[in-house]
């Protein structure tokens with residue numbers, strides 16, 4: 001209701017320093033914004049914390065990123081006239097149109113992006129090639145669309161919101177398309193832009209997760225699969241916010257992958273290092289790089305369930321009581337080959353391991369440890 005919305009402090013707020021500053025990041029993953037119903041629930045969650053002034057980070061709706069990748073692959077080989085028949089393109093277009101309709105929004109909210117996307121797929125079909133650079137541009141449509149739809153919905157229900165493309169608000173990255181790294185210049189740039197916009201006209205920023213801008217190319221880059229977590233922690237550090245909330249479809253970080261062991265339990269507290277290690281060794285729940293900005297800025301990360309907001313979730317912070325900890329969580333990593341090298345020739349030699357690492361690089365083998 002109006003009362004709650006007024007409490008968000010974005011309605012005619014003063015924009016003054018102090019209490020009215022942006023306070024938390026709330027990141028919602030693809031599973032949390034997979035339909036109109038889910039978007040309504042997420043809007044409800046934002047309204048349920050009227051004392052917060054959040055920066056919202058969104059992923060693409062549901063499995064949109066996968067659909068875009070598949071549509072791109074198909075476009076390469078299908079010919080321009082058959083682009084309209086690509087199943088994945090039809091699925092994601094229908095999902096976005098249906099969502100806009102069900103939220104009671106005008107289709108114009110999404111039309112320009114969908115038209116542009118169709119043109120892009122036709123371009124790919126015409127060129128018969130899809131580079132890493134154009135793949136990043138292609139998948140960026142997922143986050144560009146989800147944020148436009150959600151920001152329009154918030155505005156419609158009276159919660160003032162502003163859609164922001166990460167590549168336009170200061171996310172500067174390396175030009176490693178598909179797996180770009182965030183550069184230091186991002187922090188002051190993002191802080192200046194989000195803070196400046198908020199002071200001028202307080203509205204909840206709805207930021208595209210996963211995306212950046214290559215510093216040399218100026219083209220759209222992506223931060224690796226699951227990269228929206230990293231977008232959230234980067235904003236948390238840039239603005240020095242109180243807390244980074246990462247809303248998922250599980251009750252927090254669990255003792256094991258629930259797809260492997262359904263009785264896995266929530267781990268209530270983790271350190272940044274523990275969470276980073278779990279993610280690095282394959283726990284799908286967090287992006288492997290995402291803990292770095294949080295640790296550097298010493299900003300706690302709370303992993304919560306958007307399907308079960310009452311569950312306490314997992315709190316990730318600098319330290320925790322390790323007295324009673326026996327085992328934190330177990331990760332299973334498949335397709336790992338163990339290499340046991342025994343050779344008397346390495347005794348007293350230098351450069352032996354360097355040669356082994358060189359061989360790993362030649363064959364593009366990723367070393368786990």
Ligand SMILES: Nc1ncnc2c1ncn2[C@@H]1O[C@H](COP(=O)(O)OP(=O)(O)O)[C@@H](O)[C@H]1O
Pocket residue numbers: 028029030031032059226247248249250252253254255256257258259283284285286329
């Ligand atoms: N140790 C773990 N703890 C929690 N979730 C895990 C773990 N290992 C794997 N997962 C999987 O990670 C998923 C949550 O991550 P993800 O799908 O990336 O969420 P989102 O898209 O909302 O960011 C869960 O649905 C779960 O299947």
Ligand SMILES: N[C@@H](CC(=O)OP(=O)(O)O)C(=O)O
Pocket residue numbers: 028029030031059060065066142209210224225226227228229
């Ligand atoms: N949409 C991107 C980025 C992301 O972080 O998604 P999610 O939060 O749904 O894991 C992906 O699928 O990789």
